[in-house]
Amino acid sequence: MKENNKTKTHQTKADNPRVLGIAVQRxxxxxxxxxxxxxxxxxxxxxxxxxMVGSIVQKRESASRQTYFGTGKMEEVKIAAKNENVEFIVSDDELTALQIKNIESATGLKVKDRTSIILDIFASHASTKEGKLQVELAMHQYQMPRLMRMWTHLERQRGGIGLKGPGETQLETDKRILTTKIKKLNEELDKIAKSRQQQGKKRIDRFAPLFSLVGYTNAGKSTLLNAISGSDVKMYDGLFTTLDPTARRIELSEGYWCIVSDTVGFIRKLPHSLVKAFHATLESIVQSEVLLIVCDVSDPSFKEQLRAVDKVLTQIKANQHEKIYVFNKIDKGTAVSKELLEATYPGCVFISALEKTNIDALLGKIADIMRRNRVFVNIKLPTNSPLIGEIMSLGKDIKQTWEEGHVEISAELPKNYVNMLKCS
Ligand SMILES: Nc1nc2c(ncn2[C@@H]2O[C@H](COP(=O)(O)OP(=O)(O)OP(=O)(O)O)[C@@H](O)[C@H]2O)c(=O)[nH]1
Ligand SMILES: [Mg+2]
Structure with a gap:
């Protein structure tokens, strides 16, 4: 059995459940x-x-549809699990109901897969009503194709010709119950999303400059939001600490300000059901002016992490957004040279969110983008125009001359807001 690299560095509490990892290497x-x-x-x-006290890898063309590993290798898993006194097996890939059933009967142990572990973490970290509903939805969607496993013990008691066995009938009942629950959850989530949209209906919210912190889980997004806003967003050395998006107003130099939003971390093989269920939460990324891609550049696997991030961004149709690569944790060194990174990711910034190193350079870049996306306008409005309030909130370097019945305002404003004014 192969000991996992980091095993020794982790504290092993005597009463923590011991698990054995299995992975197919294609x-x-x-x-x-x-x-x-x-x-x-x-x-x-x-x-x-x-x-996870150890792991077993099998090199194969692809995973066995029946048993994930080959049957011979499964025997090795069974022996190792016994020797290591583990309570359950965890697979690095998502498993089908059939694979779970077969591994469980081959080893006599409970089996979980990567997806269900991620779902469990999400379930324990969700704190808002919306977060909890989203996780519940994702869990039901994960369960749906796996229901069969629970009823296979009734399989053999088949009914007469044309009649359904008790297993099939029960399965259908369960599927119906689950389908109803999924429908209800979707409706509830739609309602929450709609009321959020209505709250945010104030037009200035649509035009306020929004920057989203996006990145692999544990990259340091929440630490960075704390560093730039002086706020107290929960950060923790664990995976998926942030599930519910937090946004902060950040004051920049020269009178600029923007909203920076923290988001849920991504991971390789992020369950599709989660991406789907968290769609409303991930909307803030889609609506952003610019994405700040936060990356732990001290981690040798940072490139894979960036690829995983890009994959999720493609899934939610946000991969064409303007991006700033924020290479974090430089206090721990960089996995490849800064020169190479600068050549590959032009305009990137190197920071340590923890030690607050180079944060000003990042804020400077954000201000540059803001400056680029603003125009100077002169506008004459009736004194009772609702636009005056909007311009006061969104504008910079505002000058106003009040005269009988109208006001003349000159200000620097977001380009998209000015375009809207021109059209209206
Ligand atoms: N050495 C070092 N550690 C950092 C730095 N930034 C963050 N960390 C640590 O990395 C861990 C994860 O930080 P978070 O800010 O919670 O990461 P996150 O990206 O918000 O994670 P999720 O919300 O789980 O996606 C914490 O233990 C931080 O203290 C840094 O610049 N240097
Ligand atoms: Mg976080």
Whole structure:
């Protein structure tokens, strides 16, 4: 059995459940990619309070549809699990109901997969009503195709010709119950999203400059938001600490300000059901003017993490947004040279959110973008125009001359707001 790299560095509490990781290594995967993925699975388990005490890898063309590993290798898993006294097996890939059932009967142990671990973490971290409903929805969607597993013990008691066995009938009942629950959750979430849209209907909210912190889980997004806003967003050395988006108004130099929003962290193999369920929460990313891609550049696997982030951004159709690459944790060094990073990611910034190093450079870049996306206008409005209040909130360097019945205002304003004014 192969001990996972980081095993020794983690505290193992005697009463934590012990688990054994299993992973199929496909031909296109390198040894180090597999190792990295397993060390991440170990972190995921740790976040849930379980100790992944070891792992077994099988190199195969693809996972067995029946048993994930081949049957011979499953025997090895069974022996290792017994020797290591583990309570359950955890697979690095999402498993089908059939695979779970077969591994459970081959080993006599409970089986979980990466997706269900991520769902459990989300469930324990969700704090707002919307977050909780989103997780519940994702869990039901995950359960749906896996219902069959629970009723296979009734499978053999088939009914007569044309009649359904008790297993099938029960399965249909459960599917109906779950479908109804999913529908209700979707409706509730729609309602919350709609009322949020209505609250945010004030036009100035639409035109306020929004920057979203986006990145792999544990990259340091919340630490960075704290560093630039002096606020107290929860940060923690674990995965998926932030589920509910927090936004802060940030004052920049020269009188500029913007909204910076913290977002849920991404991860490789982020369950599709979660991305779907969290769609409303991820909307703030789509609506952003610019994405601040926060990346732990001290981590040797940072490129893979950036790829995973890009994949989710593509899924939510936000990959064409303007981006600033924010390479964080430079107090721990950089995995490749800064020169190379600068050449590959032009305009990137190197910071340490924890030590507040180079934060001014980042804020300077944000201010540059703001400056670029603003225009100077002169506008004459009736004194009772509702636009005056909007211009006062969104504008900079405002000068106003009040005269009988009208006011002349000159100000620097967001380009998209000015375009809207021209059209209206
Ligand atoms: N050494 C070092 N550690 C950092 C830095 N920034 C953040 N961290 C640490 O990294 C861990 C994760 O930080 P968070 O800010 O919670 O990360 P996050 O990206 O918000 O994570 P999720 O919300 O889980 O997606 C914490 O233990 C931080 O103290 C940094 O610049 N240097
Ligand atoms: Mg966070």
């Amino acid at each position: 031909p296109e995967q390198t040894d180090s990619e597999t190792e990295y993925s397993l060390s991440e699975l170990k972190e995921l388990c740790k976040t849930l309070g379980a100790d």
